[in-house]
Amino acid sequence: MIQCPANFPHEVFELAISQLIHHPEYNSTLILRSEIVSESATDFPPGIPTLDGFRAVRNIHRRLLPRRPGRDAGLEQHCTLYTAEPGDDDRPVLLVLTPIVEPAAPLPYYHPAVSYLAFRYIAAEVPLLRIEVVALPSTPTGLDSRLYRTCLALLDTLHRYGWGAVTNYKKRVHHDCIIPREAYQDLYLVMRERHKHLVNEWQEVTDPLKHVFEDIGIATFLMLLWKESYRSEREGSFSSEECQDLTVAPWKNWPRPPGGFLDLGCGNGLLTHILTAEGYEGHGIDVRARTSWSHYPEATRERLHTESMDPTELVDSDGLLRTHPYLHEGVFIIANHADELTPWTPVLATLFSASGYLSIPCCAWAFDESLNLGGDGSNASSYSRYRIWLATLSLHCGWQVECETLRIPSTRNWAIIGRNHAAGAQGEVENAKMRALEIIYRVQERGLFKARIPEGKVKDH
Template sequence: MAQQKFPFNPIPWSTTDDQAPEALKSDNVTWAPLIRCPAVFPVQLFETAISQLVHHPEYNSTLILRSEMVSESIDESQISPIVPTIQGFTARWSIRRRLLPRRPGRDAALEQHCTLYGHTNTESSEEMSPSILVLTPIVDLGSSLPYYHPRVSHLAFRYVVSSVPMLQIEVVPLPETPVDLNSRLYRTCLALLETLHRYGWGAMIHYKKRVIHDCIVPREPYQDLYLVMRERHKHLVNEWHEVTDPLKHVFEDIGIATFLMLLWNDIYASHEAETELSPVTSEGEPWRNWSRPPAGFVDMGCGNGLLTHILVSEGYGGHGLDLRARTSWAHYPETTQSHLHVEALDPTVLEDLEASHRYLKPGVFLIGNHADELTPWIPVLSTLCSASGYLSIPCCSWTFDMRYERSKCTPYPVPTPYDEFVDGLNLGGDGSNTSAYSMYRIWLASLSHHCGWKVESETLRIPSTRNWALVGRVQTWKDDEDAQTSRENVKAIIDNVKGRGIFKTRTPEGKASEH
């Protein structure tokens, strides 16, 4: 039976509360306790709990992008003199981190000391464990703190060991900073205390995060490039010509384009084949010299064409295909319009794509971004045309010629024990993997392996509930015989679809020659 989560019961500080722990004491500053709550985990887990606060401040503020460690001090003599001394405690470890804002044009970065303290006299096992974390912003004389940082010179997270263990937050507020229950500082400390309570409880029950980001593309380069790309293309929100939500679609496709640019640079760094470039030119943009797919990309079911437009605008060669032109297409520049095409694919008659299709050439990279009926065909087509890779972000659940039904669609054989294979897919949710969408993703992943692709998955940093992606960038075959087996598997799939006689290619809506 799952352990019951202890509720969070905050207690505002009161000078008349006889049960309240004494405030911290320092020679050069005066501490003001603000709020406390019962601790639901032992002091031995305090360091584990606060490590999340130190390394992931963005979890508690939407205004912070991430933190970067500048330096580390593990000896008391190396710790900065601006870090406060606390009576009865010794500073054991300190890092200097840099907080990076999510919007650099509005907020400045800030460096900060994060210092861990333990009891000076350690007579018991409890006292040996660190029990205080102090955050100290580093601000030049005459400068002010950025908005995302509370107005304090020090902020302490404290574990008080007693008959009823307590978590407490104490601060050294800047002059004229309100600390009442309605103040911004109090509300911030309330949120921080709840976060520490949650992290400590998670550490005690050995909580394992189910959704893991940045498995394929590292977080730091992604976030840095995304900020640049967002500034370059955010104007598209105000130029939106569809009835759909521009905020969701614009920033979602900026995120996908950012991921692809970094992924391609990693995949093709060793490829010296000349790539298909769009006519757009620019200077001072490092990605213009990055590696890219040898035969460009094809965005299958490109819809409004926004992802194709962003990639083409940044110098990447490729094409977007869809059954009909959207309103947006006519409003893109000519350099984009020439890369958008009305076309309906019939994969059942394209068994030799290398010779029969003008866009699906060897070395192409296929994109299936919420491609609906085309989703299961992405790995199949990638094998048929000797693609250099693909990215599939499934949304609606389709098989090759009908809606997906888990009772009728069993996964293809996988190379490892089934449970291990599923665990490696990073499906999220409650971990049961019994929902229809989870089962569909498992089926897609097994299909990818069946088509000869090493299965890799990523939970993308995009504003969509359908942000799980399947990436094919490495074939599983080791020799020509393995390659032939994968191609035979693909052709068997196509023969099976033909035999059922259900599949029908939808008719293009519009004249392909116009686009």
């Protein structure tokens, strides 16, 4: 079908095709991920091809999972690696993908219309990468065909993987540092089906696709984070527990924050609504009631409140905490694009003995004012420097800092999580509270912090 110069040595080919095997989702937005069913270097299934001049050295039986199970079917494949004959080197020079389907059964849309798809490394003075296929009958293979475009995209991907291995490419963004990808993706698919109707019921002028699926993603992450954070030792962890049937809503009995949650600056209230609808206790506050609020079910409306929070007023002149209806011991604080309350999140979590917090920063705010840090959008940008400052602030307030790049449709998807104290000794916890109080004292002395004025009729929400 198509070929190009390899620009990397034979030894790198195995690394490149390993990426193709284990991450098919990088090549198609319709594929969620692959799961390995079995792998063998000795037992080869009868359905894989026997090729003159090549010897099979490894077979990986994988299952492709679709991103939209209700629309696309899953598919199993044999991924067979071959080495050139003659020779005693088992390093592969050929990968053949063989879909496992019944005779005359249709292939899913995301799979090319082929019986076999091969990736070859051809050793020569200028090595070549080549893609070959055995197309299904009547399948167009011309330059304007879908099959040719697919092969071109696959060749481009394979070349980039090989070149990246040669140049020691390292990913700049790492996902799934706290919650395993598989657990997140499986629950997200279920949550998306349960709440996708909100797209058609959207009451705001903002983009419903972005906001609905973004908050579904955040809710999914929180549910799994809470499940892992508040479980007892006998309940097991993600690595040891048996897979649960998500269709029966097992999260109704999952561990959760002992003091519920507080969504600071909840905006349209969607995240609060999703969590409340799934059985989680909590509240959302914002300075302004949104149009959406009145369209949620009563159970959600009761949890949304118009309030302007001034952290400097939560401590009296004697240094004692004032009571707050939603800030209390054991609460989990959510600060999703909370603007001026973003830096206050770890401070409040420390002072009120919260069980943890999740902060997704957006605009750069200090305790007194917004910041203009400049930057060019690179890793040395203002956003990166702001994230580093927030992480340092969390450490200062006594929290063990964890970070995650969330799988949500937003460029501001970097989260700081605090769920454990940096030092467990009671004396250290008290020292952290004193440092948090000192922050409030300093801000009070400067007198520059101005809480936003509540808008709308408070009594209505």
